[in-house]
Amino acid sequence: MFKGLSAFPLTPMDEHGIDMPAFAQLVQRLVAAGVDSIGALGSTGSYAYLSRAERAQVAALAVEQAQGVPVVVGIGSLRTRDVLALAEDAQKAGASGLLLAPVSYQKLSDDEVYGLYQAVSRAVSVPIVVYDNPGTTRFEFSDALHGRIAQLPHVASIKIPGVPADAAEAQARVRRLRAVVPAHVSIGVSGDALGAKGLVAGCNVWYSVIGGLWPQTTLAITRAALAGHAEQALELSERLAPLWSWFQQKGGSLRSVATAAELMSLARSPCLPLPLQSLQGADREALAALLKTLDLA
Template sequence: MAFLSGLSAFPITPIDLDGRVDTAALKRLVARLCIAGVDSIGLLGSTGTYMYLSREERRRALDATIEEANGVPVVAGVGALRTDEAVRLAQDAKAAGAAAGLLAAVSYAPLTEDEVFEHFSTVARKSGLPIVIYDNPGTTHFRFTAVLVERLAQVPGIVAIKNPTEKAEEIASHLGQQRSATPKGFSIGYSGDWNAAQAMICGADTWYSVLAGILPDVCLRIVRAAQNGDAEEALRIDASLAPIWELFKRFSSLRTVYTMADLLGVCRAEPPRPILPLPPFAKEQVAHCLTLLEQDLA
C-alpha cells in the first residue's frame, strides 16, 4: 500500500443543521488538498465527524470527494457501533472507489481485545476493503495494545495503523517496537499534529493530519523535509506552528479548523451539534495565529 505514506490530509465535512453534507463546500476543501499535492485524503475521520453522519450522507460525501480527488487516494472512515454496520460502510467505501477504510473501535459498552479483533477481522474479510487500524483512545476510550496490533497485522486486508502521539520522546521506541511486531510493508503512521514532525523524523510512514485538511502546504513542507532527511528544517517549520498547536490543545483541533475554514473563506460551516463553534474571543486568537503564520512563512 504505497499510498499509505507521506501526508494524509483530513478535512472537515461541512453539513447543515439537518446533517446534510454540503458537497460543494466539501469539494472546495478537497480541491485545495489536491492542488497542494497531498499523498492521500482522509475523509470522514474524527475531523470529518463521521459518527454524526448517516450512511446516506457518508455516501454523498464519498462520491463528492472521490470525484473531486481525481485519482488522489481516499482513506474513508468506516467506523460504526455494530459490526454489520461497519461492514456495510466499508462495502460502500469500496464501491465508491476509496483506496482504504479507517476503522476505529467505536463502542458504547466497553470492548475486550477479542471483541475488537473479531470486529476488525470481520470488516476486513466481508468488505474486501484494505483496513487501517484507527487507534484513537481519546474518543473511543479503547487503547490498542502491542499484542492486539500484532494479531491484527496478521489478518489479510488489515494493512496499516494510525497511532496517537502523546509523548514525543516515546515515539522512536514505540515505532521500533511496532515495526518489529508487524509484517514488512505494514504502514505505520501517527496523528496528534503537534508531535507528528518528530514521528516523521523518526521514520514513520504517514502523518495523518488535521491541520493539513485546511493548510496542506505547510504540512507538506514538514513531511518532505523529514522524508529528505532534513530534520532541522522539519523542526523549524513545526516550531512556526507552535501557536496553532496550542490552540488545538486548548480548544480542540476540530473546533479550530472549522474556524480556520471560515476565516480563510473556504467554507462557512459549523460542527454538528451538540459541538459548538468557538466563541468570538477564541476566533480572534485563531485569526491572529493565521496572520503570524503567514508572516513567518513569507
C-alpha cells in the same frame, strides 16, 4: 499509498445537510497541493454524526473530486453490521482504503476489537487502516493486539495517536511497534503537534488534521522529514508551536479547524453538527489573530 501526507478535510455541514460544494472545494485544494492521500470521514470529517446515506454521498464526492489521489474513507460505527455496510458503500464509491476505529458505547475487550477487524478484513477487497484513537474511542491498543490485527488480510497501516515528545523515546516507540507488525504494514502518526517527530522517529505517514486545511504547510514538513532532513522538519513544526498550544488549550483541533475554515471562507458558519459549535466571541478573534501571525489566514 500509505506514506507521506494523508490530509483529513472537514465535512462542512449544518442541521439542514452537508455543504457539498464546500467539501468539494476542500478536496480540490488538497489535490492541487499534491497530498499523497485524502482521509474522508475521519474524526475531523465528523463521520459519527452522519447517516449511512450521507456518508455514502461524501465518500462518492471525495473520490470524484480527488482526481485519482487515493481516498481513505472512515467506516467506524457502533455495530459490526453497520461497519460492514459502510465498508460496502465506500468500496462502491471507489475508495482506495478504509479507516476503521473501534467505536463503541460499551468498553470493548481486546477479543471484541480483534473480532471487529477480522470480520471487516474477511469482507473487503481494499486496504484497511487501523485507527488507534483512545481519546475518542476510550479503547487502548496494546502492541500485542496491533500485532495480531496486522496479520489479518488487507490490514495495511496503523494510525497511532502520536509519539513521545522525546526523540529517543519516540524512536523506541516506533521500533517496538514495528517489531510486531509485518513489514508491509505502514505506521502512521496522528496528533499534529507530534507529526514531525513521528516521521523523524520512523513513521511512514502523517495522518494530519491541519493537512486538510493547510496542505502546503504540512507537505513541507512531511517532505523534509521523509527526505532525512530531520532538523528542517522539526524547525518547520516548531514554527507552528503557538497553534499546537492553542489546540491543547481548547481541548482538541476540530472546533478550531472548523472555525479557521469559516474565517478563510472555505466553509459557511456554522459548519459543525450540533451540539458541536465552532469558536465564537473572544476565542474566534484570538484564533483569527493567531492564524494571521502564523501566515495561515
